[in-house]
Amino acid sequence: TVIEAQPRILMRGVPAEIAKIIHEAHEAEGVKILCGDGISAIADDGAGVRIALAGGKDIVADLAVIGIGAVPVTGLAAEAGLTIDNGIAVDAELRTSDPDIFAAGDCCSFPLAVYGG
Known part of the structure; x- marks a missing residue:
């Protein structure tokens, strides 16, 4: 279950x-x-x-395996005024809503061409 x-x-x-x-x-x-x-x-x-x-x-x-999932830590990005959308929103080049700031990894959400962007 x-x-x-x-x-x-x-x-x-x-x-x-x-x-x-x-x-x-x-x-x-x-x-x-x-x-x-x-x-x-x-x-x-x-x-x-x-x-x-x-x-x-x-x-x-008989046994329970517990996984709590992952929630991106976006507080600092939000305080900096970056767009947050299921993580720090980035474009295909991992650029945030501030063109001088990039984000990568589990903290960000990004468009994938395979899913139509």
């Missing part, structure tokens, strides 16, 4: 069309994917891991 608090998996990483393909492929292999529900508590009682979802459902598992 995969628990995703966002409305869909891979929300920040890929377009919805690709996430849908990945979601369906995993479900076809028997993975249950729960989207749009957060975790309110996790407890290991010695017999298993009990996961209480915010929506009221409980899940019991």
Whole structure:
């Protein structure tokens, strides 16, 4: 079982069309994917891991692997007046809204030609 608090998996990483393909492929292999529900508590009682979802459902598992994802740190860029759009917005050359400032890596969002820009 995969628990995703966002409305869909891979929300920040890929377009919805690709996430849908990945979601369906995993479900076809028997993975249950729960989207749009957060975790309110996790407890290991010695017999298993009990996961209480915010929506009221409980899940019991032998093992829990927890990944909290990545959120770009954009505070300094925002304070500098740079455009923020799911990260520091850059163009195809990694130039921010200030032509003298560039950003690269997980902190930025950039257009990809393969996805239509």
